[in-house]
Amino acid sequence: xxxxxxxxxxxxxxxxxxxxxxxxxxxxxxxxxxxxxxxxxxxxxxxxxxxxxxxxxxxxxxxxxxxxxxxxxxxxxxxxxxxxxxxxxxxxxxxxxxxxxxxxxxxxxxxxxxxxxxxxxxxxxxxxxxxxxxxxxxxxxxxxxxxxxxxxxxxxxxxxxxxxxxxxxxxxxxxxxxxxx
Numbered sequence: 001x002x003x004x005x006x007x008x009x010x011x012x013x014x015x016x017x018x019x020x021x022x023x024x025x026x027x028x029x030x031x032x033x034x035x036x037x038x039x040x041x042x043x044x045x046x047x048x049x050x051x052x053x054x055x056x057x058x059x060x061x062x063x064x065x066x067x068x069x070x071x072x073x074x075x076x077x078x079x080x081x082x083x084x085x086x087x088x089x090x091x092x093x094x095x096x097x098x099x100x101x102x103x104x105x106x107x108x109x110x111x112x113x114x115x116x117x118x119x120x121x122x123x124x125x126x127x128x129x130x131x132x133x134x135x136x137x138x139x140x141x142x143x144x145x146x147x148x149x150x151x152x153x154x155x156x157x158x159x160x161x162x163x164x165x166x167x168x169x170x171x172x173x174x175x176x177x178x179x180x181x
Contacts, residue, residue, distance in 0.1 A: 025154030029127040031084070031114035034100045039082065039112050041127075041150075047078040048178045049150035050166070051127070053119045053141045054083045055092035056102045060145035064107035066166040070175075071111040077179050078152075081111040086119045089144050119146075131156050147171070151178050 026049060027042040041049065052067060064083075071081040085092050085099045092099065096115050103109035119128045119141045131139035131148055135156040139148055143162040151157040158174050165171065 024130065026127070026130070026150045026156075027154045029125075029130065031082070031117070031125070031127070034085070034096050034113040034115050039114060041154075044080045045154070046152050047080050048074075048152060048175055050079065050081045050175070051148045051150065052081070052083055052166075053086045053088075053144055053146055054113075055086065055089065055144040056094060056099060057091040058089070058144040060143070060162050063145050063165055064103065064109060068107055068109055068111065070166045074175065074179070075111075079175060079179065083109065083111060083113040084119060084125075085113065085116040086141075086144070087116060088118055088120050088141070091144055092116060131159075135159065149174055149178070152181060 027045055029041050031039040031041075033039045050067075050070065052063075054064070054067075055061065067081050067083065070079070075081075083103070085096075087093060094102065094116075099116060100113065103113065117125045119125065128139070128141070135148075138159045139156055145162040147160040147164065147166065148156055149158045149160075157178060160171055
């Protein structure tokens with residue numbers, strides 16, 4: 001029973017460290033883009049950045065539709081969506097080219113996507129290590145389609161578990177509040 005309660009705490013991010021002393025900001029990180037270009041987060045200063053670890057063989061894969069809609073509806077309002085393919089949960093076995101083709105063909109994805117990388121563990125991309133260090137365990141993806149929202153100040157303002165859709169009222173309210181900030 002205790003183990004189940006502890007898992008719920010982790011899933012809902014109850015132990016988040018929202019008052020962290022940041023030694024650096026999200027803008028200090030970059031990703032290799034799936035299209036061969038570098039995605040420097042510094043180019044998104046003063047924007048809201050939504051970073052989502054994604055996979056093509058996940059029960060949450062239909063959230064690609066919501067992520068694309070979020071991108072289309074908010075990109076002109078200073079919101080950036082970045083997809084981060086990962087096979088950490090054994091649901092993204094394809095190559096970068098296969099992932100790109102899958103996303104474009106099945107969901108019309110045109111928001112920035114990184115190459116496939118690790119989001120957890122000792123080999124996690126430095127962005128994910130930074131998010132965990134500064135925000136707490138709520139920033140650690142427990143599954144695919146975990147969402148990290150970076151505010152205009154370059155700090156993590158919230159995270160959402162896989163089951164929270166990017167079209168949910170709670171998620172959109174956070175985005176819209178930060179746009180106005």
